[in-house]
Amino acid sequence: MATPTLEKAESPAEVSPYITVTFRVRRFNPEVSAEATWQDFQVEIDPKERVLDGLHKIKWDLDGSLTFRRSCAHGICGSDAMRINGKNRLACKTLIKDINPEKPITVEPIKGLTVLKDLVVDMEPFFQAYRDVMPFLITKGNEPTRERLQSAEDRERFDDTTKCILCAACTSSCPVFWNDGQYFGPAAIVNAHRFIFDSRDEAGEQRLEILNDKDGVWRCRTTFNCTDACPRGIEVTKAIQEVKRALITRRF
Ligand code: SF4
Numbered sequence: 001m002a003t004p005t006l007e008k009a010e011s012p013a014e015v016s017p018y019i020t021v022t023f024r025v026r027r028f029n030p031e032v033s034a035e036a037t038w039q040d041f042q043v044e045i046d047p048k049e050r051v052l053d054g055l056h057k058i059k060w061d062l063d064g065s066l067t068f069r070r071s072c073a074h075g076i077c078g079s080d081a082m083r084i085n086g087k088n089r090l091a092c093k094t095l096i097k098d099i100n101p102e103k104p105i106t107v108e109p110i111k112g113l114t115v116l117k118d119l120v121v122d123m124e125p126f127f128q129a130y131r132d133v134m135p136f137l138i139t140k141g142n143e144p145t146r147e148r149l150q151s152a153e154d155r156e157r158f159d160d161t162t163k164c165i166l167c168a169a170c171t172s173s174c175p176v177f178w179n180d181g182q183y184f185g186p187a188a189i190v191n192a193h194r195f196i197f198d199s200r201d202e203a204g205e206q207r208l209e210i211l212n213d214k215d216g217v218w219r220c221r222t223t224f225n226c227t228d229a230c231p232r233g234i235e236v237t238k239a240i241q242e243v244k245r246a247l248i249t250r251r252f
């Protein structure tokens, strides 16, 4: 019997992964005009690349004046939060294929903070609110010879809120913050939560009083925008609710 032979499979033609995507970017340069405008850029990009890669292609190959913040490019530093297709996201964590590249991808600065240029906003009010809640461990006396001990259960209490990277995606997605920049905002409350519920910390009462202010935690209207926006998956609204409850019960 003749030995069957395997037909050599034809190698599939090389298919380029690149597609052309329109980036519709909000441009603003106060030295040129008081008005912001939209500008379209055609970018050759692999759908598996990120929005940040597209912005880099624009800046490096098409228009070096495009201004935006980024540093780590891996979802750690929190510097590239922006509104992408109307939602707050990190450009470095948003894949082109996940946001319908067949339509123009809109990219705007986050809302509620003054735009300085293109996608760069003034983060100072955001960081001032962060500083106001004293985001550091406060203890009195009894210096340990080694470390301050804490049980796994006590550590678990604030584990979620330790993940914050201060990107401002939550605060700048909050309608209360848009209407009145005086509100501390979700990120400051998240970072207060991280210390209020830390069993080693001794300034919980002080932080609660800071957030009991008219611009504090009671301004939250529980819209959940902040939880939806958080690129770290922090249950922001839940943390805010826990701080509210601690203010009522004084137990934390
Ligand atoms: S809570 Fe989440 S969205 Fe808000 S600043 Fe921290 S990481 Fe960003």
Ligand code: FES
Residues within 6 Å of the ligand: 069, 070, 071, 072, 073, 074, 075, 076, 077, 078, 079, 080, 081, 090, 091, 092, 093
């Ligand atoms: S560039 Fe650091 S989080 Fe995106």
